[in-house]
Each structure stands twice: as C-alpha cells, then as structure tokens.
Amino acid sequence: ARTGDPEVVYGAGKTPDQVVAILRTLHAQHPERAVLATRLGHETLEAVTQALPEAAVDLVAGAATLGPLPEPRGTVAVISAGTSDAPVAAEAALTVAVHGAGVDRVDDVGVAGLHRLLGVRDRLEDADCLVVVAGMEGALPSVVGGLTGVPIVAVPTSVGYGASLGGVAALLAMLNSCAPGITVVNIDNGYGAGVHAARVARQSVPR
Amino acid sequence: ARTGDPEVVYGAGKTPDQVVAILRTLHAQHPERAVLATRLGHETLEAVTQALPEAAVDLVAGAATLGPLPEPRGTVAVISAGTSDAPVAAEAALTVAVHGAGVDRVDDVGVAGLHRLLGVRDRLEDADCLVVVAGMEGALPSVVGGLTGVPIVAVPTSVGYGASLGGVAALLAMLNSCAPGITVVNIDNGYGAGVHAARVARQSVPR
Amino acid sequence: ARTGDPEVVYGAGKTPDQVVAILRTLHAQHPERAVLATRLGHETLEAVTQALPEAAVDLVAGAATLGPLPEPRGTVAVISAGTSDAPVAAEAALTVAVHGAGVDRVDDVGVAGLHRLLGVRDRLEDADCLVVVAGMEGALPSVVGGLTGVPIVAVPTSVGYGASLGGVAALLAMLNSCAPGITVVNIDNGYGAGVHAARVARQSVPR
Amino acid sequence: ARTGDPEVVYGAGKTPDQVVAILRTLHAQHPERAVLATRLGHETLEAVTQALPEAAVDLVAGAATLGPLPEPRGTVAVISAGTSDAPVAAEAALTVAVHGAGVDRVDDVGVAGLHRLLGVRDRLEDADCLVVVAGMEGALPSVVGGLTGVPIVAVPTSVGYGASLGGVAALLAMLNSCAPGITVVNIDNGYGAGVHAARVARQSVPR
Amino acid sequence: ARTGDPEVVYGAGKTPDQVVAILRTLHAQHPERAVLATRLGHETLEAVTQALPEAAVDLVAGAATLGPLPEPRGTVAVISAGTSDAPVAAEAALTVAVHGAGVDRVDDVGVAGLHRLLGVRDRLEDADCLVVVAGMEGALPSVVGGLTGVPIVAVPTSVGYGASLGGVAALLAMLNSCAPGITVVNIDNGYGAGVHAARVARQSVPR
Amino acid sequence: ARTGDPEVVYGAGKTPDQVVAILRTLHAQHPERAVLATRLGHETLEAVTQALPEAAVDLVAGAATLGPLPEPRGTVAVISAGTSDAPVAAEAALTVAVHGAGVDRVDDVGVAGLHRLLGVRDRLEDADCLVVVAGMEGALPSVVGGLTGVPIVAVPTSVGYGASLGGVAALLAMLNSCAPGITVVNIDNGYGAGVHAARVARQSVPR
Amino acid sequence: ARTGDPEVVYGAGKTPDQVVAILRTLHAQHPERAVLATRLGHETLEAVTQALPEAAVDLVAGAATLGPLPEPRGTVAVISAGTSDAPVAAEAALTVAVHGAGVDRVDDVGVAGLHRLLGVRDRLEDADCLVVVAGMEGALPSVVGGLTGVPIVAVPTSVGYGASLGGVAALLAMLNSCAPGITVVNIDNGYGAGVHAARVARQSVPR
Amino acid sequence: ARTGDPEVVYGAGKTPDQVVAILRTLHAQHPERAVLATRLGHETLEAVTQALPEAAVDLVAGAATLGPLPEPRGTVAVISAGTSDAPVAAEAALTVAVHGAGVDRVDDVGVAGLHRLLGVRDRLEDADCLVVVAGMEGALPSVVGGLTGVPIVAVPTSVGYGASLGGVAALLAMLNSCAPGITVVNIDNGYGAGVHAARVARQSVPR
C-alpha cells in the first residue's frame, strides 16, 4: 500500500488516565512517528499536558499528538465557513499533518460573504485536495466546487439549531450538491476528511 | 386591508371538467380581474384551452388565468438555479403577476456557476422582493442573501434524488441559511412565495 | 441597496468575555448605530450588564444592544400565541427595532381563545408586516392569515413535548398553512423573522 | 358491553369479487343490521352496485352498506376543513351512521375563513361528539376545541404536498393541539374516528 | 356547553414562585372549584407544599390541586402497562377527578402478562371511558380494544430506550391499532387524555 | 457447520426469463435439493409455471421451488395476525420448509381477538421456534412472547396506511417489545425469519 | 415450556434503594436461582455491593446477580466489534449465563481488521447461537453471517456520533443485512439478545 | 486548474428529443472530447441510438457518450457488492472513463462472501482510487477500507426494501464507517463518485 497510517486514539468515552496510558504505549511502540488522539475533553487535555510534557496539545481541535510529525508531501487546504466550525476544521488540519500532508488553513469564508472566498481562489487551486467545513445550510462546498476542479471532501458540522437537526441539514445539503465530484463524511468528522485528503495529497504529482 | 387578492383554484385532485367549471363561475363573478388556476395536469390544460379560448395557459407553470391581469405595482425578481426548477419558478412568476406586481425572471444562476449570478446583481437590487427557487442542496438563497438586502422568499423544489428526500434537503438548507432574513415556503410552493412577494412589492415605496 | 443592516453577534457558543469584547469592538466601529447580540445566557447577560453599563439588556429575549436605535420607519406587529413563546417574540421584536422599524406587540392570542385575536384585528391591519410566533401545533399563522392580507412571517417555537419534536410539528404546520402567502423561518428564529419583517416595513409606503 | 358493533370489511387489497362475497356472507349472517365495507376503489364500487342492488353505495366515501341502518341514538357532528377532505369526512359520517348514531355534516369551515366556522357554533354545541377532519396544517381541531367543550376526535388527512409528508404534518399538529382534550386517529382514518364518536354519542344522556 | 372546565396551570418552564402565585390567584377567582397544576418538578412541589398548605400534592403525577374537587359523574378507568408508566397514569387520573368524573385505577396489566388483564374485564366494562397508558411497544390499547366496546383513549409514554425514539414507537403503534375506535393523544399527555375521558364519562347515561 | 443452506434466488428486479434461467441452472447444479425463488410477480410466476412444469409455485408467497424439499427436522410455527399478512407468512413458511424444518401455520390470531390466540397455546409450546407476522401496530409478538418461552422471530409487515409508514410502525413496536427475547427482521422479510427459525428448529433436541 | 426464565429487574429509573429491595425480595422468593438486575448506574452498583455482599456485580455490564447461576447447557458466542461496545456485550453475556447457557466472549473483531475475525472461525462454528454486537455502521453481523450458518442475533449499539443517530444507523444496517437469517434486537439491548440466544442454545442438541 | 471536466447532461426529467438535441449541440461545441449523458430511460437510449449512431450507449448505466474518450491517466477500481448494484457501478465506471482515468471493474464481492473480495486485494492496491458501490446494509466500504489505504469513495445504492428506506440505511452505514478515510456520495450517485475518483487518479503519481 502507498499508505502507512499513524496510530490514532478516539478519546470519546475514555478516561483521562486511559488516554494518557494508550498514548504512552503507542508512542513507545512507534517512537519515530506521531500518535494522534482526538475528541479529548478539557480534563483529558490537561491530563495529557501534565503527564506527557512532550505531547503537542491542540485546544481548539480537542486533540493531541505525541512524537514527530512526518515530512509533509502535497498540500490540503482546509476551508471553513464560520468561527463555530473551528474545532472541526482544526481536527481536520491536525489529522492531515499527522497523516503526512501539508496544510493550508482558509477560515471564515462563508457563502454569505462571497468576496472573501473569491479572494482566495489561488490557494484553492494550489492545493491537491480541499476539505470544506460548514454547518447550518452547508452551502460552502457547492460554491467552492463551482470555483475549482480540485478534489473536495465536505464536512458538515453540528453548528446550528432547530431545523439544523444536529447537522443533518448540512449533511443532506452536501450530499445533494449540484457541483460535481463532492464527497462527504459524517457530521463533525474532521478526522475522516483529513485522512482521505492526506492520502490524496500524498500520492499527487508534485506541482 | 391593502390587499384584495384574486380568486385562485388549486387544481390538484380536481377533474378537467371541475376546473373548467370553477374557472367559468369565478370569472363570471369577478370579470374585472384574472382568476388563477394552478397545478393543472396536461389533460386539464388542454381542456381549459378548448373550453375557455380566452384563458391564458402557461404550460411550464401548469397553470392558467382567465380575465385581465391587474396593473403591476412594484417588482418581484424570480430567480432560479437550474432548468429543472422552471415549473416552480413559472408558478411563482405567474402568481406574482396575477396578484398585481411586476416580474423580472432571472434563470439558471445556480451556485456552481457564480459568475452568472454576480452578473445580475443590479437586477437583484432593483427589485422590491426576491423569490429564489432552488432544489438539490438549496444553496442559492444563502448566496443571494449575501449579495443584497432586498427581502427574500426562498422556495425549495423537489428536484433531486436519493438523499434529497423529495425536497426536504433543500427545505432544511433554506431554513438554516446563514444569510439573515430569508423566509421559506413549502417545497414546490411557487404560489405561496408569489403571494407573499407580490404583497411586499405592491406596498413598497416606488423607486 | 435599500438596507444598511446593523452588526449582529450570535452569542450561542461564545463565552461572556468574548461577547463583551466583540460588542465593545463593533460599537467602537459603529458608534452611531446599535449593535445587537442575541442568544445570551444568564451569565453573559450579567457580564454585559457589568462591563457595558450603557448597553440595554433584554432579559426575556436573552439579548442586548449597544448604541442608539435607529429612527423607526414602518411598523411590524409581533403576535404570539402563549406565554412560553415570549423569548422568541421578544427576540423578534428587538431585532425589528434594531433594524429600523417600529414594533407593536400582541401577546397571548392563541387559537384556542379566538375572541382575543378577533379583538385586535385593527392592529393587524395597521402593520406593514406581521411576525406570528407559535409553538405546539403552530396554528396561529393560518388563522391570522385568514383575517388579513398583510405580509406574514411565521416563527415556529420549540415549545411543546413529545410529538412536538422540538418544534418540528409547528414548523411543518406553518409550511403547510392553507392561508396563502405565509412564509416561515427556522424554529425559534425570532431574529431571522425580525430582519425580514423590518426590511419589508421600512420600504413600505407610509400609511 | 354497551356496544354491539356491526361487521366491517376493509376493502383495501381485496378484489371486487372478494368484497362482494364477504358482504353477501356477512349480510346473510346479520340480516337485521347493516354491514359496512370501506376503502373500495371504483371497480369495486361498481361491482357492488351490480351484484348487490340492495346495497347503498357512497361514492365519495368509497364505501358501501348492506342491510338496514340502526336507529340513531345521539348525534355526531362531522366537521371538515376543505373540499379535498370530503372522502375522509364521508367515511367518518357513514361509519357513525352504521354504528348507530345520528350525523350532522359541517363542511368547508377551514381556519382561513373563520366566519363560516363561527356561524355554526350552535351545531357544534348540539352534538354529543365532534369528528374534525383537516389536512395540510391540521389547525381546525384546535380552533374548534377553543369554541366548545364537546368531546373531539381529530382526523388528519393526507391532503397536501411537499412538507405535508403525506399527512404527517397534520397528524403532528393535532397531537400537539393547545386546546385540551383533543384525541387523534391515524391519517385518513375516518372509520376509526367514526367508531369512537358513535360510541360516545350513543351512550350520552339525551339532550 | 355541557362542560365548565376547571382552570389548569402547565408548570413546565415556570419557576416555583410563578406556579405558587398563579395557583393562589386562580384559586381566589374560583374558590368553589379545584385548580390543577401539572408538570411540576421536585422543587415546585415542595414550594407548593410550603406556601399553600391546603393544596393537595400528587408526587407521582408531579401535580397539585387547590380547592374542592367536583362531585364525580360517571367513571373513567385508567389502565397502565408497567410501573414506569405510573406518572402518566397518575396525571390522567388526577385530571379526570378535577374534571368531574370518578376514577378506577388498574395498574401493571401489560400485554406480556395477559392473565392479569383478563382478570379485570369487569372493571373495563363498568367504566364509561378508558384511558390506556403504555410505553415501549404500546400494545396494550389494542388488546383492551379487543376485549370491550367502551370508548378508549390511548396514551403513549416515553418509557423505553433506543428505537423507542422517546415514545414515538408507542405513539405510532397506537395510531395503527387494529382494534377499532381507539383514539390517541400526545406522548406522556395524561392530562389531555383525562380531559377527553372525563367529558365523555360526565355526559354518559348513568348505569 | 451444522447448516448446508439451499440456493435462493431473490426475484425482485429480475425479468421472468432471468428467473427461469437461474432456477434451471441452480437446479442442474443441485438436483438433490430444492432451489427457492422469492419475490416473484405475476408474470414471473406464470413464466416459471410454463417453463418449469416440475416447479412448485406458491401464489400467495409469490415464490417457487424446484427440486425435492429436504426431510424436515424440528418444527417452526408461523403465526400471523390478519389476512393481509398472508403473503409474508407464506414466504416464511415456504422458506422454513426449503431450509429443512417442519411448519405449523397458525393464521388470523390478531391481538384484537385474543380468544383465538389463547386457543392455540399448545401449538405454540410444541414448536421449536416461532415466526410471528403482524402489520399495523405489530402487537402480536409481545402477546405471544408473554404466553411462551419458545424462541420468537417477529416479522413486521407493510400492511397499514398513513402513520404505519410502510411498516416502520410495526417494526419499531416489535423492537421495543416488553416481552423478553423477541428478535426482529426487516419489514416483510418472511425469508430472513424463515432461515433463522429453520436453523434453530433443525438443531433443537427432538421432543 | 422448555424455558423457566429467571426473575429480572430493569434498573433504569429505579433508585438504588428500590433496586436493592427488589433484588432482596426476589432472591428470597427464588433462592435457588440467580436474580438479574440490569441498567444499574454507578451509585446503584455501589449500593448493591454494600447492601448485598453476596451479590455478584458486573461493572462493565452495569448489572448484578444474586443467587447461584444455573448449570450451563449449550454455548452462546458473544462477539463484539470495538471496545466501546463492551457494556452491551457484557450485558448480553451475563444475561446468557443467568438464563442457563454457556458463554464464549470474542471481542475486538471489527470489520476493519478482518484477520482477527477470520482467526476465530472455529469458535463461531462451535457455538449454538451467536450474539453479534456492533455500533457505528453495524457491519459485523453481515460479515459473520457470511462465515457461518449458526443462528445469529445482532445487537446495534449507540456507539458513534452525528449520522449514527444514536444507534439507528447500525440498527438499519443490521435489519438490511445481505447475509440470510440475521435477526435483530433494539439498540443496546444486550439483555434481549441474551435471552433469545440462551433459549436457542439450551434447546440445541449437544455437540 | 488541473481539471478540464467534460460536458455532462443529466437526463432525468428531459424528453428523448431534448437529450438528443443537447448532446448534438455540446458535441458540436466540443468535438474533441466525449460528452456524457446520464440517467437516460429506455426510450431516450433508443432515441439516442437512432439519432446519433456514432454515440456509444451503455444500457446498464442508462447513459451515453458522444465523441472520443480521453487518454486515461491513473486507475480507478470500481467495486460492487451485488448484481442489483450494476447500474450504479456502470454509471461510475463510465464517468471515470469520460473524466480521463482508467477503470478496473470488480463485481459481486459482497461482504457475505469474503473469499471473493480477499482474492482481489492486489487489484485494490493497484488502483489510485476506489469507488465502492453497495446497497442494503452498505457494509462493503468498511471491509475494503480495512484491507487497503487507497482513497475510497463509497456509493450507497437504493437496492433493498422496507427498512432500507430507499438507500438511507446504506448511506448512514457508510457515513459511520469505522474504517478511516471513507468519503460518501448521494444514494445511487455513481456519477459524483466517478468525478471525484477520476480527479484523484489523474493527479496521482504514476506507479
């Protein structure tokens, strides 16, 4: 296989002690490559900071890494609509880095303010894969998909209320995008989008 | 009241003979003002053409009017995303005209081809109310709402398949629009959007 | 554009400190016009009261404004069904005021006590736009829509339990209203309804 | 038991021949009391007319009876919102009659035209039980329930399109009615409402 | 009208102080007849006990009454499936009493232990109306409806987990009952069932 | 493995010619054991009758077998609620036979007529596994599960209308049964229930 | 009946004191056979440990037994996909034991690591019934069902987020399994699966 | 941009004449590169065959191309579970070819027969991107994702009945896959998957 994915710990439902212990064990087994832990609550992030000073903690993503990041090959642009989408965008970006691709963050380019998005078209074109993160009506991937032919992974977020149905509205919108070739992952699943995008970027012909 | 709405016949579930008879009766009662019949199938459209030669039949809208249209006051721009949305846009446009406002049709300006939409910004600004018709991911109203402060009524259409759930995906997207002030009507309800928009346009200060 | 919308802060998911800071910044940038912050919890409302004594805090709406309200043009009547709908009605009313239209509040006119509603028909007719707020079965907009031809925006609320499905029952009812021309916003979205209604009222021919 | 319900044939999914044969058999077993067959399509209604000339066929209800109706005790008022609700109202009315209560039909009193409903308040009060039939937003039972304390059974119909979800919108509205004491049956189930209402009417103290 | 319903306070979303104050006010206005307050949490029940010693508090129902109960006319049997359904059954029973009918409680007669239910058939027949409370699969009303022709109101409860979907499974089951004449109220709505049943019982010919 | 399942053809979406050809091929490969084809429409059933005279066609089940049935081991009782459930019950029964167990059919024992069910308790107890087929409210498995400790597979059917949601109501009811140990298969999936039940019966200690 | 099921207490919604009291009472009535209590929270588990030292507490399952387990007959293999599924697998395993069958636990054999599952094929074949526990996409039962003809009960778990809809995604997947003969229980219902599987195992011909 | 996508006609809702005319026009504009038309019914396929003899018609995919296919760069393996999934797999494969990548078809490797899938692991590894098509429980992408690190696009199909909910069950399963990095498109959307996969393959470093 072209891959060689890192070890990943899914922190939801695990105690701080469990997460610290698993990180320590996996790092001992794979000291040459960063281990990633996602979905860490405040308490766990603090426990990791205390117990594993060499770990890198990402408070926005609610995630941590232990061990050196791989040399990046290719670039993934992580694009997000609003500030509430930041945790999911951060999870995607960190996942991309841990999986061996470079990251370009493009934030706050929601569809209700098109000029900001139109101002970064070059950065979209320069990436090997795009991760587009949006909640509420989930319109951003369609607009991005109309601007570029770079492969896109859309991530619906649970940002919203009422008829957003916990992110289902954004998910459905993205699945029904009129822009061709947009693929979608689960609600708030920055991790999954990051894995796919990093794989695509790493195997792309360098520009 | 400022209104004085016309008589309207909802043709779904009515036989051609019933529709012709109701149109004839309502026209006799209100000869000075057009009566509108919507949701007419092929057979009924033909029956109306035959039986009521003075009726105006709109094949795309699946609708017909009998009697003179009122003098238009104000303007409603009816904007649609794709060609499959044409019947709903046509129902909205005809409803606007029958309810006494002028119509400006802007078609095929879906979000995957932004330049076309950006090219008609003047027409958006010149209207008193916008009816924005879109199916699939229903993203168009959000983008339009970011371009202008004119009041918007969004109409989701049942265009799509699979996870579009008969228009529910577009409906949810529009209800969750991140652009402020967008209101929504039922799936495929060009009629309802047209009534609201015409009322707004007719009471607006002339430009 | 005829608009010129104010700055608005969506408080959900923001800390009290963040809300205070954003309000302060936006007010410094736009001292001549009220900035609006919505969806503020108890703690944030208190923090705003403490830190920004010149702010006007609306405890029922869970909202605050900083800076002078614009001179009202036109009138929006905000009509609500029951006492539990008060927070949403208050959010709508404050939004209308901040967006430059006058407000007439009509409360507790639910459909199970028709006489109260019939007693205020004059006030409905005197408005340029109606915002109708109701939870549970969401019937009020249909009844109001049968009484007047003034443009209506219906706001479903999450008031109810069991098969109200967090407001989805009221939302569906409003989308299917048999009264023509009713438009709908997201569940509990007093803000969105207020923006649309204020725009309509401000551009209406004065009575 | 106070009852003594008649035999009923559910015609959906049965061939014309099967329905005729079952009606004939049940009538032979219970010649003294009408047998009821519901949910009969055009073909079956014709077959019944041909084969059983003494049967009474109700084309609107899509139903037929064979044998003498019982002497009515008490009165059920069957109230409906729009003309499209007629088949369900007719099924309810016929079921009431077959189950031994008198029927008062009140049609076309939808909530968007309140004056018609307010004009029949006496007839509501004079009944022992009300069956209220409405589609689309299903608002009628709430309004009726605010006008009278007579026991109410609400019947949602599948009349509507888009977000009416085949009658689910009306069903949810009725289950969430803010008027106390309204009970509900399945979508389009005029039969079930008629059985309950007839039982209540028959056991009521005569007025 | 035959009715003359009591005043009722819906406690959900109200503070203990508000509930106490409303009870006091309504009791002063209607000293001759019990006022009912439902959906009271622990704190509110305690506040009522403290502030209104003459109030009768029902801890299982989460409800309270203030003032004398009316003389009962007719009988409602309140039947429940499991012990977890007790709060809803208690709310129904208290509502019946406050609305002027007698109550017969029949508990723990779930369908998985038929003999208990078969042992109380006499009590079912002796009632003027039945309120049948069940969660999970909601099967009890169908079985009761096969045993008697007494009018039935079914109350689905939110008891269950997973695919019970907060009571929707029981609600759907009851709406689809194969036993004729069963009517249904909202999930956990013992109050609504009690109002309907009391009205039916009070107007029934005494046995 | 204890099994040795027969070949099965799923006829839905296949042409009559395709079904005939596959049956012929599979029979040639396995002449010693019946091949089963399910979900056959009228045309296909006729084509099979014509082309494969030695095939056994089951018109109620919409199925056919070709080749000798295995010697039955153990017994499965297939229990159904109403006549409309017959096709699913027949599919289950034929599947059981083709998979090598004996079948006892118990029909028309719906929960609204308990005496019929109570009259066949011996047959329930004498079986090694029960397949319980019911539509509408899907209550039958719960009642059967309260009468016996024999393993039960419940099959919801799509019989019903409106809020039966194509069988989803019955499915949810069965998944939430208060009788312990009931397992469930897909809506109308008599085949799947038959496979499981036959496997259980065949491996059971003979009585 | 071949059964003779133990007494079971459903702990959800019961206080620690209530659970202790019921366990004590049932144990006194059935001292010869273990009583089972499920769905016990931390507090209740501790209360049981304190008050009933002879009880066996299963912290993972959130369950306890009091009294001697029956002699096992037959074997149920309980197979689970991931570590988060452990509580449900443990509930199933304990239920099997209390209902008189032997248990073989096979954990962490999710479909994304097939080799582990392929390595335990012998243990699958050696069981009389399989309980297969999986969350997220619920794919494990299909893969197991392709490997063996042993009867299978699938248990969807609520493990997952976003579009897992609290376990509904896994439930739907299992109901639609392309492997024949898979039956399904409610989300997280290890208890129900254990009862069915134990009954099957106990009546199976010993190997 | 690295792309340069071909023209594509979405045939659903268009008449045969319309499709022929659009194909002809687009081909005249882009004679050097194949135009693709998808979702063509029998009639339209025939009309295309008649009117445009040089068109290549794919009867399984319900699609046609006009003009020369581009030289393939990179390889997409299109993997499908069952024969009913063939139309969707064919649409994906044709789309890949028209968008300039090579195709390797791997059919009938559903999860209930793992050996077939395990036998083609080399072909999975040799591809630059995988399109995995499956209906019913939608388990195939998870299993494939456990076998390889090649980027995967999963396509749920509407194959199934009952609780498959028109493909929603498979869609949800794929969105919740426990194998990392799987992205998903709309139900039956072979086209969208093909566009994404072709883009990825074309930009991949040649092996």
Ligand SMILES: Nc1ncnc2c1ncn2[C@@H]1O[C@H](COP(=O)(O)O)[C@@H](O)[C@H]1O
């Ligand atoms: N944020 C995430 N969302 C979904 N899956 C994740 C996430 N983080 C990790 N995973 C998956 O969880 C697996 C580790 O699960 P565990 O062994 O329970 O920690 C990894 O191999 C990933 O496939």
Ligand SMILES: Nc1ncnc2c1ncn2[C@@H]1O[C@H](COP(=O)(O)O)[C@@H](O)[C@H]1O
């Ligand atoms: N296309 C439409 N969608 C929704 N409602 C409509 C439509 N056309 C007409 N109506 C409504 O149907 C009413 C007439 O219904 P009817 O009397 O049944 O013909 C009109 O007054 C309108 O309110």
Ligand SMILES: Nc1ncnc2c1ncn2[C@@H]1O[C@H](COP(=O)(O)O)[C@@H](O)[C@H]1O
């Ligand atoms: N329109 C209807 N809707 C619901 N149930 C009905 C209807 N008509 C008859 N039924 C029920 O169907 C039963 C007869 O069913 P069957 O024996 O299949 O004809 C009657 O006893 C009624 O309970």
Ligand SMILES: Nc1ncnc2c1ncn2[C@@H]1O[C@H](COP(=O)(O)O)[C@@H](O)[C@H]1O
């Ligand atoms: N974990 C569980 N899930 C579903 N049902 C259960 C569970 N545990 C016990 N039960 C059922 O609950 C009944 C006891 O309920 P209760 O009398 O309320 O304690 C038992 O007879 C079982 O049928």
Ligand SMILES: [Mg+2]
């Ligand atoms: Mg967005």
Ligand SMILES: [Mg+2]
């Ligand atoms: Mg669109």
Ligand SMILES: [Mg+2]
């Ligand atoms: Mg209301």
Ligand SMILES: [Mg+2]
């Ligand atoms: Mg209505």
Ligand SMILES: [Mg+2]
């Ligand atoms: Mg129950």
Ligand SMILES: [Mg+2]
């Ligand atoms: Mg049933």
Ligand SMILES: [Mg+2]
């Ligand atoms: Mg799984």
Ligand SMILES: [Mg+2]
């Ligand atoms: Mg599959």
